[in-house]
Amino acid sequence: MAFFAPEPRYLSTGELNEMRVAVRRLHAAGIEVILDVVYNHTCEGSEMGPTLSWRGFDNASYYRLVEGNARRLINDTGTGNTINMSHPRVLQMVLDSLRYWAESYHIDGFRFDLGTTLGREVTGFDPNGGFFDAIMQDPVLSRLKLISEPWDIGPGGYQLGNHPPGFAEWNDKFRDGVRRFWRGDAGLRGEIASRLTGSGDVFDYRQRKSWSSVNFVASHDGFTMHDLVSYAERHNEANGENSQDGHGENYAANWGAEGPTEDAAITDLRERLKRTIMMSVLLANGTPMILGGDEISRTQQGNNNAYCQDNEISWVDWALAKTPQAQLLYNFTSRLIALRRRYKILGGGGFLHGNHQVADHLSDISWFDEAGQELSSDAWNDAHAQLLALRRAGGDGDKAEATLLLLNASTEDRAFTLPHPPAQWRLMIDSADPAQTESMIADGPVTVRSRAAVLLVAQFTADQPT
16 A cells, blocks of 8 residues: 555665666666556455555545445455545555656556456546546656556456557457467468567557567466466465366466476477467567566466466576576576567567568568468468467668568477578577577478477668579
8 A cells, every 4th residue: 555665575675775776787787677656456455354444534535436336446456445546545546656766766567467457447448548548648657667467357447558648558358379389279371470570450540660569488477477378277285275266278388297396308398388488478579578577487387377476386496596597597588588689670669561672672571471472361370280380570772681480389399481581590499409509501391390499580682693
């Protein structure tokens, strides 16, 4: 309930200035600070909960009440109550809190838990409602990074893509699409294509950019990336709810053994898939988000709802970082981040539609099958397709640059013929071979291992033969 105070357990000395110093040091290291904020409910619970603060001051102003039964609280958040952002004084308090963190601690942005709740008016969610309007006209807050979790459990609660320009949104379509594609679900060419290019089907309107899509495969809610490829089912027994809590459908697979195994073939496949999934997140257009610890294979032992576990289940075991497997994944992730920063076409700018010619026979985006042929309507709708090549290009006619991402979600190694026009392609990274260094490749087909991805890069010039 203390919207103006940091959690004291996070402070080693108890002094508020400790957090200011931490933010300054992070900034000095080139790291921005995004604060996860929960303005959608309080710990006072339902009408049966305790009276700790706001309920005693003015229950009808601070909380949304059931129409015709004002003693009952609306529960759009799953916690028993819902903050009434339609009331001007409640909205003012939230805005004052945000400005306090921005101005006093120099926070760079905010991630809004259950962002749909904050946009609810009497008639339901409104992207032009008071909360959004107040932020976007605020001279301080409108300049910050604003990220919404675009859902709650109330009526019409799923609002992915419906937030106003200026907001980025957690994209669960990316999460589920990438999970399903690499699990081996067939017929997802169109789905994975949309997710890797900023989810234009969701965000490409009202002059929004692809950075509006926050691309993630794992978050604090749900499986870690390691558990996603190690468990087919949730294992939440420690939560005391007979493992009925948390998401039941996780689009996960264990690849032959539930949980830890000494089977070398299973372990090798799991490690390859983690690198492949990390490539999908970091080489997709949009804003990538990685769950802390995924880069060193952090596990929650199959628990996908560990909010109540302040113990070894949810803690980061830093000893993992010293293991050879974790070092490989950590270094591989670092290389991906460097590649993303090096090639701007992999970033979060405008959406690509294939109607801009960067050079002769080279459009800004093109899709190919494993034979190097542009995809036809039938190929896009092939219910068995598990292979795809994505070429993105940028620059101008004198000097253009292209990336070619080859994806093989099938059970067999497959050869990809490189598409026209010909170029001197360089292999930059291969999820099946984390030790592979940058190298030139021959004109022949490129073999991509099962459940793996490969990134190629080439330069194109105006006088290049086609």
